[in-house]
Amino acid sequence: MKITVENGKMYVPNNPTIPYIIGDGIGRDITPVALKVFDVAVEKVYNGQRKIEWLKIIAGEEALEKKGEPLPKETIETIKEYIVAIKGPLTTPVGGGYRSLNVTMRQTLDLFVCFRPVRYFNGMPSPMKHPELLDVIIFRENTEDVYAGIEWPYDSKESIEIKNFLKDKLNVNIKENSGIGIKPISISGSKRIGKAAIDYALKYGRKSITIMHKGNIMKYTEGLFKNAIYQFAEEKFKDTVITEKELTEKYNGKIPDGKIVLKDRIADALFQQLLLRPSEYDIIVAPNLNGDYISDACAAQVGGLGMAPGGNINFNTHVALFEATHGSAPKHAGKNEINPGSIILSGAEMFEYMGWDKVKKVIIAAIEKTIQEKYVTYDLARQIDGATKVSTSDFGNRIIKNMEEI
Structure with missing residues (x-):
């Protein structure tokens, strides 16, 4: 059936x-x-x-x-x-x-x-002293970002047209022998994966969601990803989702029952913190490329992709x-x-x-x-x-x- x-x-x-x-x-x-x-x-x-x-x-x-x-x-x-x-x-x-x-x-x-859960199994070999501290679920956006497949060889008609357009219309110069790829990240796509992560956290009693991004550099793509999820949480989950600032100022650093903390980390900083303070992270929501990297990196901490x-x-x-x-x-x-x-x-x-x-x-x-x-x-x-x-x-x-x- x-x-x-x-x-x-x-x-x-x-x-x-x-x-x-x-x-x-x-x-x-x-x-x-x-x-x-x-x-x-x-x-x-x-x-x-x-x-x-x-x-x-x-x-x-x-x-x-x-x-x-x-x-x-x-x-x-x-x-x-x-x-x-x-x-x-x-x-x-x-x-x-x-x-x-x-x-x-x-x-x-x-x-x-x-959807990539990563946890430690007792007895697994690991390079970490305390691999058991890592227990995360990664929600990697799967349809956008540089993985969208919108790219052309450096010498293709499309690539040349795009480079000429950028030069003639926007005064942006790209080396002639450069391949071209497009990195689309939408508000709607960011909000729907944010919703999926929040819904899952509420259903299974997870305590925090971390938005992984490089919005300090890619402000209008990965910065948009971060901002859209925060905005959606404020609009639709105001009674259940709190920010790190609210956690500190209103709740003395202790997560109340029924609440989820929404926070964000710059991608490279998160790689470090998952090694140094893995127990501070729970659900991670990330754009496509970052999500691919962090999923496999976390898997290595608990024994590998096998x-x-x-x-x-x-x-x-x-x-x-x-x-x-x-x-x-x-x-x-x-x-x-x-x-x-x-x-x-x-x-x-x-x-x-x-x-x-x-x-x-x-x-x-x-x-x-x-x-x-x-x-x-x-x-x-x-x-x-x-x-x-x-x-x-x-x-x-x-x-x-x-x-x-x-």
């Missing part, structure tokens, strides 16, 4: 059909393992009363081979139709070929939030595409050695999004137990003393074993 949306609310049947994309490269190794883990977790929690019906769809290299294009229209339409989907990594050619399929899917489906979940969500239409956050790693493809943690944890977030919170809890508990047993894939084993290095499939099977014992 299909997940449906009525009057702005998502309804999930007991046996929803969820499309999945295996992905390129290591996708063939990790995605089947993840689906197996998901099925066992659902059975564990609901004892046959609920079940996922998996529907394979294609994108990337498999689609190019079978359909002659990397992202067939029917793949996009199927995700729209079934509301929630999950995928493995997709290869993006560097310096040519087709555009990033990840970016294209986010823009085509208007998945304006890249254990970093993510999803791309439109909180208005409810369409969501969860994904492995790392690349397709072609040199490891087919070797049954890659860590499937990212896509498994992304699936856990997917279940919470569907309202199946208990499934998420079971998956996370089993993964954490498996890591504590030091029964891990090579990327973690080389960093953990006394670890047993295992294959992708064996790691998944141990998670299932631990799940059944919980």
